[in-house]
Structures are given as C-alpha cells and as structure tokens.
Amino acid sequence: MDTDERIALAMAELLRKQGYAATGINQLARAAGAPTGSLYHHFKGGKREIAAAALRQTGAAYIQLLPLLLDAHDDLAAGIEALFAQAAEDMRDTGWANMCPVGTVTAETADTEPELREVAAEVMGTWVETGSRYFTTRGLAETDSRTVVFAVLSALEGAFVLARGLRSAEPFHAAGRTIKTYVASLCTEQPKTPTRARAQSGKRTGT
Amino acid sequence: MDTDERIALAMAELLRKQGYAATGINQLARAAGAPTGSLYHHFKGGKREIAAAALRQTGAAYIQLLPLLLDAHDDLAAGIEALFAQAAEDMRDTGWANMCPVGTVTAETADTEPELREVAAEVMGTWVETGSRYFTTRGLAETDSRTVVFAVLSALEGAFVLARGLRSAEPFHAAGRTIKTYVASLCTEQPKTPTRARAQSGKRTGT
DNA sequence: GCCATTCTAGAGTGACCGTTCTACCGGGAG
DNA sequence: CTCCCGGTAGAACGGTCACTCTAGAATGGC
Numbered sequence: 001m002d003t004d005e006r007i008a009l010a011m012a013e014l015l016r017k018q019g020y021a022a023t024g025i026n027q028l029a030r031a032a033g034a035p036t037g038s039l040y041h042h043f044k045g046g047k048r049e050i051a052a053a054a055l056r057q058t059g060a061a062y063i064q065l066l067p068l069l070l071d072a073h074d075d076l077a078a079g080i081e082a083l084f085a086q087a088a089e090d091m092r093d094t095g096w097a098n099m100c101p102v103g104t105v106t107a108e109t110a111d112t113e114p115e116l117r118e119v120a121a122e123v124m125g126t127w128v129e130t131g132s133r134y135f136t137t138r139g140l141a142e143t144d145s146r147t148v149v150f151a152v153l154s155a156l157e158g159a160f161v162l163a164r165g166l167r168s169a170e171p172f173h174a175a176g177r178t179i180k181t182y183v184a185s186l187c188t189e190q191p192k193t194p195t196r197a198r199a200q201s202g203k204r205t206g207t
Numbered sequence: 208m209d210t211d212e213r214i215a216l217a218m219a220e221l222l223r224k225q226g227y228a229a230t231g232i233n234q235l236a237r238a239a240g241a242p243t244g245s246l247y248h249h250f251k252g253g254k255r256e257i258a259a260a261a262l263r264q265t266g267a268a269y270i271q272l273l274p275l276l277l278d279a280h281d282d283l284a285a286g287i288e289a290l291f292a293q294a295a296e297d298m299r300d301t302g303w304a305n306m307c308p309v310g311t312v313t314a315e316t317a318d319t320e321p322e323l324r325e326v327a328a329e330v331m332g333t334w335v336e337t338g339s340r341y342f343t344t345r346g347l348a349e350t351d352s353r354t355v356v357f358a359v360l361s362a363l364e365g366a367f368v369l370a371r372g373l374r375s376a377e378p379f380h381a382a383g384r385t386i387k388t389y390v391a392s393l394c395t396e397q398p399k400t401p402t403r404a405r406a407q408s409g410k411r412t413g414t
Numbered sequence: 415g416c417c418a419t420t421c422t423a424g425a426g427t428g429a430c431c432g433t434t435c436t437a438c439c440g441g442g443a444g
Numbered sequence: 445c446t447c448c449c450g451g452t453a454g455a456a457c458g459g460t461c462a463c464t465c466t467a468g469a470a471t472g473g474c
Contacts, residue, residue: 174355
C-alpha cells in the first residue's frame with residue numbers, strides 16, 4: 001500500500017475515535033509506523049492536510065457502501081432498514097467506537113478550521129449527489145431522492161453519536177424504521193411502475 | 208447568576224463550537240471572566256468536571272424545549288416538523304455554529320474520557336425517558352414513543368452535523384419531513400391487512 | 415563507479431497545555 | 445485590632461503540542 005494512503009488511513013482511524021484536536025502528530029506517526037519527518041515529507045501541509053486526505057478517503061469509501069448494501073434488496077425500504085441494522089452491528093462489533101470521522105471532525109472544527117470544514121462539505125456534497133442519483137435509479141423522484149439521502153445521512157450520523165454515548169443499538173433501529181416508513185410511503189404514492197427486480201447499477205450519466 | 212453556572216455556561220458555549228479537546232482552560236477563563244485559580248476553586252476536578260457540568264446543564268435545558276415547542280401544535284406530526292424547522296432557523300441565525308455540545312463531546316471523547324461518556328449517556332438517557340413519556344401523553348403507544356424519540360434525537364444530532372458542514376438547512380427539513388410521515392403513520396394506522404398499494408386513510412399533503 | 419533525488423529517522427524548538435502554587439482581598443467573629 | 449476563610453488573581457511548572465532541521469539510507473540514471 002502507498003505510504004500516503006497508509007498515513008491517511010491511520011489518521012482516519014484516529015479521527016473517528018478521538019477527533020481532530022485530540023489526535024497528535026506523534027500519536028499518528030506511531031500508528032502509521034512512520035517517523036514525524038516522513039509525515040511532513042508526504043504531507044507538507046502537516047496535520048491539517050493529513051486530516052483532509054483522511055476525510056476524502058473515508059468519504060469515498062463510505063458512499064460506496066450505499067449501493068453495495070442496497071442493491072441486495074429488491075424492496076428499497078427494506079434495504080434501508082437493513083442498512084441501519086448493518087451499521088448498528090458494525091458499531092457494536094467495534095465496541096461502539098466506529099464513528100464516522102467526517103461527522104466527528106465537522107462537529108469540532110467547523111468554526112476553527114475553515115479548510116477542514118470545506119473538505120467536509122465537499123465530501124458530504126458528493127454523498128448527497130451520489131446518493132440521490134442512486135435513489136433516482138431505484139425509482140424515486142428527484143426531489144424525493146434528495147430528501148431521502150439527507151434523511152438517511154442525518155439519521156446515520158446522529159445514530160452514531162447516540163449509540164456511541166449510550167452504547168446501544170436502539171438509535172439505529174429506530175432511525176431505520178422511521179426512514180423505511182417514509183420511503184415506503186413514497187413508493188406507494190406512485191402506482192405507475194411497480195419497479196421490482198432490477199439489478200443494474202453503477203452506470204452513471206455524466207454531469 | 209451563580210459563578211458555577213456562569214463557568215458551566217461559558218464551557219457549554221465553547222464545547223458546542225469547538226469541542227472538548229480544542230477548548231483550553233485559559234480560553235474558558237477568558238470567556239467566563241474568571242481567572243484560572245477560580246475555575247479550580249469552583250471545580251476541583253478541573254476541565255473534565257467543568258465539561259460534565261456543562262453537559263448536564265445543557266441537557267436539562269434542551270429537553271425542556273421538546274414540550275415547549277410541541278405543545279403549541281395539536282397535530283403531533285406537524286409539531287415535529289415545526290421543531291426541525293425551528294432548529295434549522297436557530298442554526299442559520301447563529302452562523303451554523305449552534306451544535307449540541309452533548310453530541311460533539313460524545314463523538315470525540317467517548318473512547319478517551321470515560322467519565323464524560325458516562326455523563327453524556329446519563330443526559331441522553333434523561334432525554335429518551337422524558338421524551339418518550341411526553342410522546343405517550345400525546346397519544347403514542349409506549350414502544351412507539353421510544354422509537355420516535357430515538358428517531359428525533361438521532362435525526363437532530365445528525366442534522367446538526369450535516370448542516371454545520373454544508374451550511375445548509377436542508378438536512379433539517381428532510382429529517383423533519385421523514386419523521387413527520389412516520390408519526391402520522393402511527394396516528395392513523397390500525398390496518399388489518401398489510402396492503403401497501405392502497406392509500407392510507409389519512410390525508411397526505413404531497414409536498 | 416558516481417551523484418541527485420527521494421524518503422526515513424528522530425532530536426530539537428518555541429509555544430501552549432492543564433494543573434498547582436502562592437499571594438492577595440474583603441469582611442464576619444473574637 | 446487579629447484571625448480566619450471563601451474567593452480572586454495570575455505566575456510558575458512539567459509536559460506535550462505541531463512543526464523544523466539535520467543526517468543518513470535507499471533508489472535510479474549515467
């Protein structure tokens with residue numbers, strides 16, 4: 001694996017566990033198996049640039065999970081509920097540590113580190129864009145797709161926080177059930193096309 | 208105002224803007240208008256104890272908003288949508304800075320500061336308990352109340368993060384609409400047949 | 415062989431961290 | 445008056461911070 005990637009990956013791991021301010025460069029160096037000097041050789045911008053790279057890397061990886069998990073379900077609403085159940089399981093398996101670094105970093109640095117906030121906004125923007133495009137391919141109207149992806153992301157990020165604090169999977173299940181109901185209500189509103197059994201995905205029209 | 212309260216209030220303000228690790232004792236002393244020594248006189252536990260007090264204070268204040276905002280609406284579902292709209296407005300008015308300190312601190316310290324995580328869990332616990340009790344008085348079944356309060360809290364905390372990063376109120380509106388639909392479905396549904404193709408008995412505004 | 419470049423390695427630097435310490439102030443009790 | 449004490453004030457302390465600097469090892473072209 002590329003050294004840059006290894007550093008960014010280690011940073012992402014630390015960010016989601018303890019946030020940006022609490023993560024030290026020396027701690028990162030230890031975690032990444034690289035001396036301090038190497039960190040600054042690969043990322044001349046220092047801690048901030050490493051964090052930015054970590055956010056971008058994580059953001060790209062996370063959004064891929066959406067079609068990966070949802071394509072397995074013909075019923076979109078049920079798929080979304082399963083997605084939340086999966087997130088809950090991951091969270092529990094990692095000892096309630098598996099926060100999303102983008103959320104953590106955004107919450108603590110939006111006012112103090114403008115560059116990181118912009119990177120976070122960029123990542124979230126791709127989430128919304130990619131996600132709403134996917135939901136459109138699953139038969140939702142464009143405005144509904146956007147609403148659903150915002151609802152899913154908000155509920156996920158929030159459930160991460162609640163679950164992390166309470167050490168309970170309940171937030172995920174509640175959020176999943178809620179959005180499942182909403183998506184189901186959208187599907188029944190348009191009895192035109194049943195839209196069932198469709199497996200094609202990944203094909204995207206240029207923007 | 209009591210000095211202890213003033214310190215905790217200033218801490219809460221800093222926590223929700225920049226989190227726990229990035230908030231220094233000297234910065235807090237400046238913000239609270241008290242010298243370092245006074246801080247340690249009032250809170251022998253230092254930074255951690257002040258943060259704990261801030262979380263408890265904020266938590267108690269926040270949960271009071273729930274009945275305060277929802278009692279104004281006869282229609283519970285509409286009230287919840289209004290609650291999210293209100294949160295969006297506050298967020299925008301404060302320059303997208305108005306995070307919930309409980310969420311921020313939980314996200315960044317759950318693994319590194321066990322005492323703070325426990326305080327956060329205690330606060331969230333009272334939110335769930337108080338909130339579900341309130342929803343029960345509004346006519347929801349007990350299990351539904353619990354689901355709704357978890358969904359509302361998750362969506363709110365998540366929308367804070369998304370909105371803070373994107374500087375947009377859209378997450379709040381999407382989350383509000385979703386939960387409104389869910390609550391409406393709880394109020395109107397007593398279906399004997401699981402037919403989904405049929406329109407629900409209640410009226411639904413398209414939006 | 416040579417040299418330049420890339421990357422590793424970690425000691426060094428000044429600034430700031432949370433915390434502790436000492437000094438000081440106002441006022442009630444004797 | 446003196447003594448005490450809750451509270452104010454900020455200097456001092458050891459430690460850690462992000463970052464820089466210098467030196468050495470590895471690599472590729474000639």
